Amino acid sequence: MxxxxxxxxxxxxxxxxxxxxxxxxxxxxxxxxxxxxxxxRDQAQESAVNPEFPFERNNALNEPPFDLASLPGTLLLPSGKSSYTQFDLSTQRGSSGTLPPGIEGDLLDMVSSPKGDVVAYITAADSKYNLAFKGADWEYTFRLKAPLADLAWSPDGSMVAFSSFRPEMDGWTVFTLDLSGDKKKLEAFSETPGHSPQFLSNNSIVYLRENALYTTTIGGAPDLVTTFDGVPPQLADAASFNIPSLSVSSDRTQLAFSNPLEETIYLVDLVGGIPRGDVPSQKVRFLNVGGYDPIFSPDGAFLAIVHPIDGIIVFSTESLLGWVVAPLPENTWLNNPIFAWVTDTP
Structure with missing residues (x-):
């Protein structure tokens, strides 16, 4: 059928x-x-040392590679509109800090001068941005419409560098301010396209421009840092919350910068100047970890980074081994999710 x-x-x-x-x-x-x-894939075995922060990234180490109680100083982290968290690394406990009288708005960045006598703040209020300086006997505030970020002090405390977004240029510009003269009438001393400035000396800075590494003397012409030992002159584009960022140690002997899409932190030896061209391999070392906003400890012996899952990881700059010390900070969308690593709180 x-x-x-x-x-x-x-x-x-x-x-x-x-x-x-x-x-x-x-x-x-x-x-x-x-x-x-x-x-x-990035979450290694559970840490018995920090049960509150269960993931550590140290090739499955069973214990911290250094004495956590000996970590120097305090991390200043964003926590609220007009406050910040003071995270004591030796005790791994945080406390709240608030802006001093006269500093208004949502806190976006704060950095103390090398001597600790003046603190520079970036705040936002009423669709405007403030660059404010607060010292024992001196206060000054700029009010601008353009976004501000990336505060940095020169080694002698005579100059401040920062980034400002210029809508007419559709990009960021690095400004420097000379604080050694009349503090009642501050004006921009120099400007150059770029962002994330850090001082190499009292009169020179290193910064990022179109995701490439540049240096310049204050008021001078930009100078592209050419390829050195496998580090490309062009850093990979990154999402806005993972923008490549720079850090220079306080003694100006080390440079760190992140390249999140490559999951790499570069550590560069600055002794003798920033490397250029063909240099020995020991001048550049790598941390094969995804993260951003690297920042050196006051003594340069450690480097903290923000990992988007694990939180804040501190690495020894000698052994390159690290340990998770704190959860992910609030407001990690900020250009600077770690404001500063200081010896004493402001």
């Missing part, structure tokens, strides 16, 4: 649906496995 054609078509249709369903299940299963891999 011949099978009716509609029965054949029905069986064929159901077979197609079954095959399609199987394909969908396989694709979803593969996606789930891939998602699990990428979400967990």
């Amino acid at each position: 011949a099978v009716p054609q509609r029965v054949i078509l029905f069986v064929y249709y159901m077979a197609q649906r079954s095959l399609l369903s199987l394909c969908i299940i396989l694709v979803l299963s593969a996606s789930a496995v891939a998602a699990y891999y990428f979400l967990t």
Whole structure:
């Protein structure tokens, strides 16, 4: 007896649906496995030392590679509109700090001068941005419409560098202010396209421009840092919350910068000047870890970074081994999710 054609078509249709369903299940299963891999590949074994921060990234170390109680100083972290967290690294406990009288708005950045006698703040209020200086006998505030970020002091405390977004240029500009003269009438001393400035000396800075590394003397022409020992002159583009950032140690002997998409932190030896061209391999070292906003300890012996999952990781700049010391800071969308690493709180 011949099978009716509609029965054949029905069986064929159901077979197609079954095959399609199987394909969908396989694709979803593969996606789930891939998602699990990428979400967990950076999470090493559970740390018995920091149960509140269960993931550590140290090649599955069972204990911290250095004495956590000996970590120097305090991290200043964003915590609220007009407050910040003072995270004591030796005790791994935080306390709240508030802006002093006269400093208004949401806190975006704060950095103390090398002598600790003046603190520079960036705040935002009423769709405007403030660059404020607060000292024992001196106060001054700039009010601008353009966003501000990336505060840095010169080694002698006579100059401040910062970044400002220029809508007419569709990009960031690095400004420097000379604080050695009349403090009642401050004016921009120099400017150059770029962001994330750090002082190499009292009259020179290193900064990022179009995701490339540049140096310049104050008021001078930009100078592109050429490739040195495997580090490309062009850093990979990164998402706005993972913008490549720079840090220079207080003694100006080390430079660190991040390249989040490569999951790499570069450590550069600055003794003898910033490396250029073909240099020995020991001048550049790598931390193969995803993270951003590197910042040196006051003595340069440690480097803290923000990891988007694990939180704040501190590395020894000698051994390059690290340990998670704090959870992810609030407001990590800021250009500077770690304001500063200081010896004493402001």
